[in-house]
Amino acid sequence: MRDLPVLSGLLDQGPLALPGGTLPWLSRRRAEAAERFRAHGLPNRRLEAWKYTDLPRALKDREYLPAQRQEPVSLDAVPALIAEAPLARLVFVDGLYRAELSATAGLPEGVRLLSLAQALEREPALLEGRLGALTEGDGGDDPQQSLLALNAALLDDGLVLLVEPGVVVPGRIELVQLGGLSERPVFHCPRHLVVLGAGARATLVERIQGLGPTGSLANAVTEIDLGAGASLVHLRLQEAGAEAVELATTRGSLAADARYEGFSLTLGAALSRHELLFALVGEGAHIALNGAYLLRGTQHGDTTTRIEHRVPNTSASETYKGALDDAARAVFQGMILVERDAQKTDGRMLNKTLLLSDKAEIDSKPELEIYADDVQCAHGATAGEIDADALFYLRSRGLDGRQARALLIEAFLAEAIETLSDEALHVPLLARVRAWLQVASEKQQGASGGEAGR
Amino acid sequence: MTESMLKITNLHAEVEGKPILRGIDLEIAGGEVHAIMGPNGSGKSTLSYVLAGRDGYAVTEGSVTFKGRDLLALEPEERAGEGLFLAFQYPVEIPGVPNTTFLREAVNAVREHRGEPRYDALKFMKFLREKLKELGMSDEFLKRAVNVGFSGGEKKRNEVLQMACLQPSLAVLDETDSGLDIDALKAVSDGVNALRGPERAFLLITHYQRLLGYIVPDRVHVLSRGRIVESGGPELAERLEVEGYAAFAETEAA
Numbered sequence: 001m002r003d004l005p006v007l008s009g010l011l012d013q014g015p016l017a018l019p020g021g022t023l024p025w026l027s028r029r030r031a032e033a034a035e036r037f038r039a040h041g042l043p044n045r046r047l048e049a050w051k052y053t054d055l056p057r058a059l060k061d062r063e064y065l066p067a068q069r070q071e072p073v074s075l076d077a078v079p080a081l082i083a084e085a086p087l088a089r090l091v092f093v094d095g096l097y098r099a100e101l102s103a104t105a106g107l108p109e110g111v112r113l114l115s116l117a118q119a120l121e122r123e124p125a126l127l128e129g130r131l132g133a134l135t136e137g138d139g140g141d142d143p144q145q146s147l148l149a150l151n152a153a154l155l156d157d158g159l160v161l162l163v164e165p166g167v168v169v170p171g172r173i174e175l176v177q178l179g180g181l182s183e184r185p186v187f188h189c190p191r192h193l194v195v196l197g198a199g200a201r202a203t204l205v206e207r208i209q210g211l212g213p214t215g216s217l218a219n220a221v222t223e224i225d226l227g228a229g230a231s232l233v234h235l236r237l238q239e240a241g242a243e244a245v246e247l248a249t250t251r252g253s254l255a256a257d258a259r260y261e262g263f264s265l266t267l268g269a270a271l272s273r274h275e276l277l278f279a280l281v282g283e284g285a286h287i288a289l290n291g292a293y294l295l296r297g298t299q300h301g302d303t304t305t306r307i308e309h310r311v312p313n314t315s316a317s318e319t320y321k322g323a324l325d326d327a328a329r330a331v332f333q334g335m336i337l338v339e340r341d342a343q344k345t346d347g348r349m350l351n352k353t354l355l356l357s358d359k360a361e362i363d364s365k366p367e368l369e370i371y372a373d374d375v376q377c378a379h380g381a382t383a384g385e386i387d388a389d390a391l392f393y394l395r396s397r398g399l400d401g402r403q404a405r406a407l408l409i410e411a412f413l414a415e416a417i418e419t420l421s422d423e424a425l426h427v428p429l430l431a432r433v434r435a436w437l438q439v440a441s442e443k444q445q446g447a448s449g450g451e452a453g454r
Numbered sequence: 455m456t457e458s459m460l461k462i463t464n465l466h467a468e469v470e471g472k473p474i475l476r477g478i479d480l481e482i483a484g485g486e487v488h489a490i491m492g493p494n495g496s497g498k499s500t501l502s503y504v505l506a507g508r509d510g511y512a513v514t515e516g517s518v519t520f521k522g523r524d525l526l527a528l529e530p531e532e533r534a535g536e537g538l539f540l541a542f543q544y545p546v547e548i549p550g551v552p553n554t555t556f557l558r559e560a561v562n563a564v565r566e567h568r569g570e571p572r573y574d575a576l577k578f579m580k581f582l583r584e585k586l587k588e589l590g591m592s593d594e595f596l597k598r599a600v601n602v603g604f605s606g607g608e609k610k611r612n613e614v615l616q617m618a619c620l621q622p623s624l625a626v627l628d629e630t631d632s633g634l635d636i637d638a639l640k641a642v643s644d645g646v647n648a649l650r651g652p653e654r655a656f657l658l659i660t661h662y663q664r665l666l667g668y669i670v671p672d673r674v675h676v677l678s679r680g681r682i683v684e685s686g687g688p689e690l691a692e693r694l695e696v697e698g699y700a701a702f703a704e705t706e707a708a
Contacts (some may be wrong), residue, residue: 220585388509393546396506397556397616398534407559411599445536 010066010154011038015090017068018156020120023425025128032140033073033152040146048330049144049275050364052304052331057214058245058271064187064217067095068156075101081207081237081428088113088172090159093178095188097157110164110200113173116191117157126162131193134223134251135259147247151221155191158220161204165197165227172203172422180212180241197231198255203233203422208240208340210268215243223259224252228282230257233422239432240268249275254314256282262419264291265429266301266322267436273331280307280314280342289318294415294436295328296368302331307347309338309372316347319417322353323409324360325440332366336379340371354386354412356440402441407435459484459521459624459655461683466515466680467504474500476680477516477597485652488692489666490659493699494675498659499543500677501677502628506540507533521623534560535567537623541613541630548600556600557582586620589645607638615644615653625649626657631665663695676680676702 011034020026040057043050052289078091078101090113091101097115104113113393119126132138138152139145159175173190196202208218216241226232240246245268254260264274278287293301307316321328336347353362366379386408394404410433460482467475467483474497482488492498503510505518507530518525520538528536541665548556561581562683563573573581589630591611601609610630611691616623627646658669666688674690674700675682681703684690694702 166670383613389546390548392506392508392530393542393548394556394560395530396508396534396540396542397560397620398531398567399559400529400531400563403563404531407551407555408548411548415550 002175007150007187009167018122018154020119023124025131026124026131029132029138030153031266032314033149036139036141037146037149038154039151040143042354043144043146047144048151049304049333052333053271053273053300055247055271055273058180058300059217061322062215062217062245063185065184065332066152066183067186067188069184070096070186072096072098073266075178075181075211077101078176078178079209081174081205082424084424086174086205087169089174089176090115091176091178092157094180094186095156095190095218100126108167108170110167111169112160112162114160115157116155116160116193119160125439127193129248130195130225131191131223134225135221136251138264147219147249148221151189151191151219151249154189155221156189157191158192159194160192161194163196163200165198165203167197169199169202172205175204175206177206177208177218178211178245179208179216179218180210180214182212182214182216184271185216185243187217188219190218190220194223194232196227196232198332199229200227201231204235205425206234206236206237208246208268210235210239210241210244212398213241213243215241215245215270217245218247220248220319222248222250224250226252226254226258226260228255229257230255232261233420234260234262235420235422235425236262236264236274237429237432238264238266238268238272239272240272242268242270244269244331248271248273250277251453252276252278254278254280254282254285254287257284258282259286261288261421262290264303265417265432266291266293266295266303269299269301271300273304275304277306278308280309280316281311285315287312287316288419289418290419292413292433293319293320293322293330294413294433295322296325296332296436296440297328298326298329301328302333304331304333306337307337308337309342309345311341312343312345316344316348318349319416319419320351321413322362323356323413324353324362327357327359328364329361331363332381333367334379335367335369336377338370338375338377342372343374345372345375345377347375347377351381352412353383354409355383356386356409406437406441457483458519459486460657461519462516463518464516465504465513465518467500467511467513469500469511473514474680475504478680478682479681480675480708482655482657484623484655485674487650487656487658487669487671488675489691490657490675490682491661491663491694492675494661496527496677497680498661498677499628502540502626502659505533505538505626506530531563532567534620534622535564539617539620539622539625541610541617541625541627543629543632544607545601545604545613547602547604549602551600552596553598553600554579554582554596557596557616557619560616564620565664571652582619586685588648589615589618591615605643606633608634610634610638610642614649618645618649623653623659624655626659628659629661630658631660631662639665640668665692667690678702
């Protein structure tokens with residue numbers, strides 16, 4: 001394969017080495033997906049959806065070991081996000097499920113939480129017909145979606161959360177993915193599956209955290225299927241290590257009156273791409289898709305979203321905000337599609353970026369594609385420096401330039417974070433924003449020796 | 455005359471290469487209230503921004519000493535710390551920053567500058583409530599973001615509240631009366647009058663005489679084309695009201 005020798009090696013090793021290797025339906029899918037990925041290769045910049053993110057270049061000359069072949073590293077404890085312990089959690093370290101760090105006892109009846117590999121080995125019936133149900137034939141013939149094919153060919157482990165109709169999960173479920181500890185960089189293809197039956201409710205806290213310096217490559221796919229009236233709150237906190245490459249594709253489907261509330265905070269990785277596609281397929285479905293990105297150095301962070309309103313009376317609100325320092329680059333591609341039958345759609349999308357350095361860059365592409373005639377849709381994008389009037393106002397009240405800047409950036413991002421309905425999660429997110437700003441202002445002070453003259 | 459609080463000598467300043475202030479001389483002693491009146495474009499707001507240290511206002515000649523220090527050498531935040539306060543003509547809206555947080559950060563920054571310990575959250579709230587009480591203000595809009603969604607009157611009252619909290623030696627009020635109805639004007643003026651004292655000087659910058667009916671100045675100066683062309687007592691403001699600015703512009707040309 002022309003793109004990446006190591007991926008080629010993985011594809012050739014055959015399905016038996018991977019979980020569920022004895023399942024004919026899965027093996028067939030893996031083989032077909034591998035074939036497609038071989039044909040398409042990694043998505044490159046000639047493809048519209050990948051115009052601003054050069055994945056082949058980021059992976060050039062990198063070498064990875066399949067996650068399943070590494071020796072598990074020793075780790076005694078998982079860092080806590082908030083004082084309150086989660087109701088349950090699955091922990092993966094460098095792509096490997098770690099039962100001894102996970103906790104799944106205490107879940108109520110009607111809730112299944114297990115690792116994908118476990119499910120494939122022990123209860124494949126749980127997954128047959130569900131796995132890949134939302135990935136449109138693992139990306140089909142669309143070369144822009146070849147990462148779906150790659151994941152389908154090599155999916156190794158992940159989270160499976162199945163909630164029966166009407167069941168309310170009485171606490172947060174954590175998906176913790178710790179990385180950077182392995183001796184050599186690993187490559188893994190997590191596949192997460194979240195299925196909420198009608199009226200079920202859950203909160204999923206997904207944490208991707210780099211604990212060590214090793215730069216691994218993840219190509220994750222998450223499928224989220226919400227039944228009628230189901231409700232999922234989903235926080236994704238991406239603080240992978242500085243050398244990591246984090247690729248994630250999320251596919252979701254919302255039935256009538258279902259609600260999905262997603263918030264992503266992107267802080268880590270040398271290169272990250274989070275691509276989300278949600279289809280609103282039942283009337284009354286509502287999605288809130290929000291996020292923030294804080295990038296510095298030469299980090300590259302890509303958020304690509306697509307919300308499809310397929311039936312009448314659905315609504316979507318989407319706000320992504322970010323701050324970029326140094327030569328960091330962010331990409332925001334947002335699409336709201338309103339199909340012909342989707343009258344009375346209410347769709348709003350906003351992307352706002354603060355550029356803290358002359359070399360920082362945002363490529364923002366909000367798009368509306370509307371085929372219905374009775375809809376309310378709006379989109380907007382702004383990018384710019386910190387408001388000079390506000391900065392002077394604060395300084396005229398005694399705050400020095402560093403404090404004033406930090407207060408304004410924090411306020412700008414806090415507005416996004418405070419959209420998250422689970423308020424206990426504001427605290428750790430705001431703490432991360434502050435820590436990021438602390439580094440930014442220390443660096444600025446070191447570089448300029450304080451404020452420049454008036 | 456007591457010791458000079460602010461002394462402006464032959465001040466020239468330009469904005470984007472265009473001369474606006476063309477030789478201002480002004481001296482204000484502690485406890486005094488001075489008013490600068492002038493038509494649009496006379497340089498009133500430029501003077502206030504030069505005093506507060508805004509970017510883009512270049513002093514080309516002259517000096518300003520504030521409490522014996524070279525004011526022009528200080529950063530805006532240092533000027534605030536030294537006791538200079540500018541009430542903005544157009545107070546800036548800052549989404550996402552709660553008014554209380556803003557006031558606390560400002561008060562603590564100025565306290566630190568003055569070598570006083572920071573207030574913790576509890577002490578600050580006590581301090582703030584006292585100030586609100588003194589000014590007869592409700593604590594309702596403390597919770598809102600700074601000036602966001604405030605009416606014109608509320609914004610100006612918020613400026614007065616900041617002034618009360620920061621306890622400046624010299625407060626410059628830039629067209630504080632603009633856009634206010636009579637009730638708001640009266641409320642703002644009452645707030646300012648409550649802060650008058652032997653240790654605090656005021657510089658009122660205004661287009662109209664009506665503010666000076668509520669805050670009676672010790673001295674009135676007429677600004678025209680970047681220069682003070684006439685100075686006098688409160689009666690000068692009344693003369694201006696009758697004769698208009700045109701009469702004074704001629705004086706300047708002579």
